Amino acid sequence: MKVCFKTKRNTEEISIAQDENILFAGLKAGLTLPHECASGTCGTCQGQVLTEDSLIDNWKDAPGKKHIPEDTNRILMCQSSCRQDTNIRVFGPLKKQNNEYPRPNYFDANMISSIRENDEVISFKLKLNKDFSFIAGQFIMLQPNTLSGWRAYSICNTKLSSDEIELVLKKTPNGGFSNWLFKYANFKKSLKAFGPLGKASLKPKSGDTDIIAIVGGSGIAGIMAVLEDALKTDHLKVNKAKVFFGLRDKEKSFFLKRLNDLVLKSENSLQVIVGYSETVADHNIKNLFPCLSFETGWIHEIALKEISSKSLLEGTTFFVAGPPVMVDKTEQKLKEELNIKPEHIRIDRFG
Ligand code: FES
Structure with a gap:
């Protein structure tokens, strides 16, 4: 399937897989799309749907939707996927990424160790299936194979190119992923990962x-x-x-x-x-x-x-x-x- 992103000045077309998150597909293709949290909270990744009935809303109650103006036919790109070819108007810069930050991609990850820092915080290490370059201060998205939705976690370690990363998670009440992690941290479970993302780095x-x-x-x-x-x-x-x-x-x-x-x-x-x-x-x-x-x-x-x-x-x-x-x-x-x-x-x- 295809997604065609449009602004007043630019148009960029990319391929997207069935069920793939639109924001991730665009970033992986090397575009600069507006975003911050990538997890449905901030409302930065709004896009206006120009092709009727073409999108699937993957999180109806995403908190970031409170930032969407009423009656505007806008969606959160980080919480939407496609059911057919679509056109989306983007509010923000739309161009090719420069080389300031590594281009994000998908990884398979395996939990290799964990430490319970206290009864509600756990730090854990993941081994990725290929080298992972990132800049200190960036984050990564994770999705256990048995749960839906992606969660964002900052990377604690500094090694700038490696296949191992360290992350910290705080248990949240009713948090599906945090409960899953606290339960399975010692079982070497596998997850999907997407990243690196974020620009909170020192320059x-x-x-x-x-x-x-x-x-x-x-x-x-x-x-x-x-x-x-x-x-x-x-x-x-x-x-x-x-x-x-x-x-x-x-x-x-x-x-x-x-x-x-x-x-x-x-x-x-x-x-x-x-x-x-x-x-x-x-x-x-x-x-x-x-x-x-x-x-x-x-x-x-x-x-x-x-x-x-x-x-x-x-x-x-x-x-x-x-x-x-x-x-x-x-x-x-x-x-x-x-x-x-x-x-x-x-x-x-x-x-
Ligand atoms: S990037 Fe924050 S809601 Fe999509």
Whole structure:
């Protein structure tokens, strides 16, 4: 089957398989289609159907649909597939991808190991059936062979070309995939994967200097990769990084040892502030992780209280990741109160 994407200026035609996700088919074909989460949440990938009855809506209640204007015959491309040849009007740039990011593709993946970080967070490693190139900060889509729908996960590791990746997942109530993973993490199950996706990466060549990350829960995953990469490439020899990491309490903590080790390795160019939203950090945890600072409160409020626009170096880049409400509030305040330009805010919005 064929999909013909149209804007006022451009037209691009691609082939698409039966049941294939329209966004994935377009990205795999090398097009730049508007998207962010690729999982039905953000509403960025809207397209207008120009061929009647040609599409299948794969997620009727996708939260991203609240962004679709009424009576517009628009769909979310990341949640639609084709039943016949179709024409779709795209709202955003439509051109061939340049080589800034690796072109996404499909992979077969096998779970090779997992660690229960606490009772609701699991980190796990996947082995892919071929080499996988990505840039630190990107994410991948996963689909177990026995479940429908794709979920997005940030890649924690930094090796830029490898057939193994590490991911983090937080259990969500009624979350089909997270329940599946918690149940089968030790059974070497196989999954389908599509990626890499996302542009929340550090761009030193475009003038990025200091890093400020404001992240909640499993949103830390992509930042781990960005920080490790910044250390490996000596970006932190001449720039500084500050991470505000929000967790509920000591029992729900994870990755603190890894962060503590990164601070040590950075020779003071990295500072990590952990914010507990429900408790005060006790002496035990402070002694266990002496390189980290601990505060109490919502992490975006702690961060925004501490950041003053006057002290920001030109090119300071903000990374924001975590629950959608926290991400939206933080992005809004960075823009409105600190006058941070959109190109210096990198968002991981698939939470
Ligand atoms: S990219 Fe489709 S809803 Fe976010």
